[in-house]
Amino acid sequence: MKRGGEGVEGPGWAWKRGGSGRRMVWGLPEQAAQDLGLPWGHLCPPAQVLDLSHNELSFVPPDLPETLEELRLQSNRISHVGPEAFLSTPSLRALFLRANRLHMTSIAPEAFLGLPHLRVVDTTDNLEQVLVQLPPTAPRQPRAWGP
Numbered sequence: 001m002k003r004g005g006e007g008v009e010g011p012g013w014a015w016k017r018g019g020s021g022r023r024m025v026w027g028l029p030e031q032a033a034q035d036l037g038l039p040w041g042h043l044c045p046p047a048q049v050l051d052l053s054h055n056e057l058s059f060v061p062p063d064l065p066e067t068l069e070e071l072r073l074q075s076n077r078i079s080h081v082g083p084e085a086f087l088s089t090p091s092l093r094a095l096f097l098r099a100n101r102l103h104m105t106s107i108a109p110e111a112f113l114g115l116p117h118l119r120v121v122d123t124t125d126n127l128e129q130v131l132v133q134l135p136p137t138a139p140r141q142p143r144a145w146g147p
Contacts, residue, residue, distance in 0.1 A: 052076070053096075060085040067091055074098040074122070083110035094120040102126040109133065 049070045052061065057076040064071065068089045078100040085108075086092055092115050102123060112118055112135050123130035 062088075064089050069117075070094040070096075072096045073100070076100050078102065079106060081107040081111050083108040083113075085111050086115055090114060091117060093117045094122075096120075096122045097126070097130075098122045099125040102130045103128045104130060106130060107132060 048067055049072075050064065050068055051072040053072050053074045053076070055076055057073065057078060059078060060073065060081055064086070066088055069091050070093060071089070074096045075098070078097065079102060081097070081102075086095075095118065103126070106126075107123075107130060112121070112133070115135050118134055121132045121134065123132060
C-alpha cells in the first residue's frame with residue numbers, strides 16, 4: 001500500500017481526493033477499506049464514484065454514501081437486488097451490474113423508485129437478459145403555447 005498527500009493506492013484499487021476537497025473512491029475492496037480503517041459500507045463520504053467490481057459480492061452493499069452518483073458492481077456474484085437496495089443513494093445516476101448472476105426477475109420492481117437522476121443501468125452479460133424499468137423523470141413544466 002502506498003500513501004500520498006492526495007490519496008492511497010494498492011494493487012488494483014485507489015482512494016483519491018477529488019477537486020474542491022471532495023473525496024472519490026475507485027475500486028476500494030473490503031480488505032483495503034479495513035486496512036485504511038474505513039468502515040466498509042460507509043466509504044469515505046461524500047464519495048461520488050464507487051467501484052466494487054470483481055469483489056465476489058453476493059449482494060448490493062447496504063448504507064452506501066448518499067452522495068453516490070455512480071456505482072460499479074460488475075463481475076460479482078449478485079443474484080438479487082431488493083426493493084430497498086438503493087434507498088440511501090438518491091443522487092445515483094449510473095449503475096453497472098454487468099456480469100453478475102442476475103435473472104429476468106432478480107431485480108425488484110421497486111428497487112429504482114426514489115432515484116430521479118438514474119439514467120444508466122447496465123445488466124448485460126448476466127445469466128439471462130434483465131430488463132430494467134427506469135424511474136420516471138421529474139414532471140415537465142407545462143408550456144404556454146400561443147400566438
